[in-house]
Amino acid sequence: MRKQSSTNLENEILINGNCDMAYTLDLIGGRWKPSILWRLAYGALRYSDLRRSLPAVSERILILQLREMEADGLISRKVYPEVPPRVEYQLTDLGKSLEPVINILTDWGSENRPNSEKRKVRCPVLTIK
Amino acid sequence: MRKQSSTNLENEILINGNCDMAYTLDLIGGRWKPSILWRLAYGALRYSDLRRSLPAVSERILILQLREMEADGLISRKVYPEVPPRVEYQLTDLGKSLEPVINILTDWGSENRPNSEKRKVRCPVLTIK
C-alpha cells in the first residue's frame, strides 16, 4: 500500500505527469517487466509458462508485475473457465505499440553493455527449466 | 551502501547481465535522470544551474543521480579551480548516443500519456525559479 502523501509520491506524480520520457520508463521499468514483454512478444502465454521461464522470480512478484502491466493497459488477462484453471496473458495493442521502444532499448544495450555478445539476445535471463 | 549479498542484488545482476533492454533501463531509470538528460542535451550546465532548474530535487539526491550517471559514463564532470568553485556537467559521447533512445521514449509517452499535450515537451517538470 502506498502512502497517501509524501514528497516521494508527490515527486513521482510531478515527473510522470510532466515528462513523457519518465512516463514511458515508469510503465516498463519494473525489475521483471522487460523479461515479461519479451516473452509475450512471441504470443500469449499461460501464467505457468511465464513462471517456468522465469524461475528466479517469486510468485508474488511475478503476479505484482503482471497486475501493474495489466492496470497500465500493456497486457490483458484472459481466464478460461476450466478446471484446473487456465489464465493466458498477452500484449494489448498498446503493449504491441511498445515494440520500437523495446527494440531501441535492446539495441543500445547490445552496443554498450559490457560483455554483451553484440547479437540481439532477447532478455534470456533464464531459460525454461 | 548496498548489501554484499541478497536475492534482490543477485536478481539485479542476473538481469542486467543478460538482458540488454534491462541494462539500458537501469542506466536511465533513476527518478531524475530523464530530467537531467534533457537539460544536458542542450549543452553543459553548472551544478547550480541544474539545481535551480529542478527545485523539487534535494541536493543529496541530485548529486547521487549525477554521480551514478558519471560512474556509468553518461556524463562528465569538469571542475574549474576557482573560488567559489565551478563545476560543469555535460554529456559524454556515450550519453549523446542515447539521443534516439530518449526520443523514442519521449515520443511513445507523448502519444500515450493521459493528458499529454501531444507535442514533444521535453521533461519540463519545473522551470527555472
Next chain:
DNA sequence: TCAAGTACTAACATAAATGTAAGTTATGCG
C-alpha cells in the same frame, strides 16, 4: 482417499531508493 496441478493470496521480512536538515571548505569582498 489422497496426491497433483493451476493460479493465485496473505502475512511477514528485507533491501534499496528517495528525502530532510544541517554542516563543510575555501576564498574574495566590504
Next chain:
DNA sequence: CGCATAACTTACATTTATGTTAGTACTTGA
C-alpha cells in the same frame, strides 16, 4: 573580522520495491 557563495558531505529518516513462506480452492486421476 564576518558574511556570502558554490558545490558539495554527513547523519538520519522515511517510502517504496522486492523477496520468503505458507496457505487457498477446485477438480481430476491413481
